Amino acid sequence: MNDHGECDDTVVVECDLHEPPEKVWRALTEPELVAEWLLPLTGEGPGVDCEVIESRPNRLLRYSWRDRANDPRDLEADVAGARDAADARMERDALDSIVTFELTRTDAGGTHLRIIHTAFEQTPAWAMAA
Amino acid sequence: MVESEVFRALADPTRRALFERLSQREMSVSELTSGFTISQPAVSQHLAALKGAGLVAERREGRNVFYRSDARGLDALAKWVQRYRVFWPERVDKLKRVLKDMDK
Numbered sequence: 504m505n506d507h508g509e510c511d512d513t514v515v516v517e518c519d520l521h522e523p524p525e526k527v528w529r530a531l532t533e534p535e536l537v538a539e540w541l542l543p544l545t546g547e548g549p550g551v552d553c554e555v556i557e558s559r560p561n562r563l564l565r566y567s568w569r570d571r572a573n574d575p576r577d578l579e580a581d582v583a584g585a586r587d588a589a590d591a592r593m594e595r596d597a598l599d600s601i602v603t604f605e606l607t608r609t610d611a612g613g614t615h616l617r618i619i620h621t622a623f624e625q626t627p628a629w630a631m632a633a
Numbered sequence: 634m635v636e637s638e639v640f641r642a643l644a645d646p647t648r649r650a651l652f653e654r655l656s657q658r659e660m661s662v663s664e665l666t667s668g669f670t671i672s673q674p675a676v677s678q679h680l681a682a683l684k685g686a687g688l689v690a691e692r693r694e695g696r697n698v699f700y701r702s703d704a705r706g707l708d709a710l711a712k713w714v715q716r717y718r719v720f721w722p723e724r725v726d727k728l729k730r731v732l733k734d735m736d737k
Contacts, residue, residue, distance in 0.1 A: 511707075512643075514714055516721040522732045530731055540727035599644060618725070620717050622710060623644055 512622035520614045524561040524606040527614045531564055531604055556601070565603040568620065639709040642686035647671065648679045652688055656702040659692070665700065 520527055530536045542551060557565040605617040643649050647669070654665060662680065666673045680700060683689035688706035692699045 511714060512710060514717040514721060516725060518725050518729075520729065520732060522735075526732065526735065530728060530735065536731060536735070540731045541724055599640075616725070618721055620721065622640065622713060623646070623649060 514618075514620045516618045516620075518616050519609060520616055521611075522614060523612055524608050524614045527606055527616060528561045528564075532558075553602075561606060563603065563605055565601065568600045568602045638686045639688060639706055640713075642682050642688055643710070645679070645682075647675075648683055651676065651679050652683055652702050655689060655700055656704070659699045659701040661697055661699055 530540065552569040553566045555564070555566045557563060600620060600622045603617075603619040603621075605619070607615040607617075609615050643652065650669070651665065654660070654668065662673055662677055665680075666676045669676065680689060683702075684691065686706060688703055689700050690703040692701070
């Protein structure tokens with residue numbers, strides 16, 4: 504909770520990179536490169552499911568980020584009928600969040616990268632108090 | 634508090650707005666509803682979900698019920714934020730190495 508009575512639900516990380524946006528964009532979007540620094544965005548096993556929401560080459564990339572909470576009780580789950588149990592568990596523990604990468608070209612020809620990870624999408628105006 | 638319950642409760646924008654409003658001060662359902670365009674039964678339903686997740690507490694005073702947000706319910710959210718505050722800088726360091734090795 505911050506001073507404005509809002510949930511503190513966003514992580515912002517910024518950095519300056521020597522490489523130009525075109526090159527950073529490739530590192531953000533080519534699966535084999537993404538796997539090297541972030542994680543495999545597809546495939547089996549625990550981790551994160553991502554789905555691209557918005558893509559503006561060399562400028563902005565936004566995707567949903569669904570991670571599975573590490574609930575210790577999950578480890579004790581009955582192995583029998585694991586298929587259904589696993590699916591149900593995934594459904595229950597999936598936390599939807601949004602990751603946005605903003606790329607801005609710097610004067611030096613590099614990239615200013617801003618990563619915004621927010622637990623929830625912004626509250627739409629219609630839901631707000633009049 | 635189970636993290637996923639808190640997240641599910643707060644994932645709904647209306648519920649989040651109600652929760653934020655109740656974090657300012659204690660209110661009755663009708664008071665709370667007056668600021669929103671949704672009906673009182675709908676507000677009550679959202680309140681039940683927030684209560685179920687431990688995010689809202691109620692206090693009875695005679696025939697009136699007052700609601701306020703329970704900040705302890707936010708621990709799960711704080712943990713989530715903390716996790717990613719560590720996660721992203723680590724990943725950025727890795728990204729820098731990947732960029733350096735690209736096209737070699």
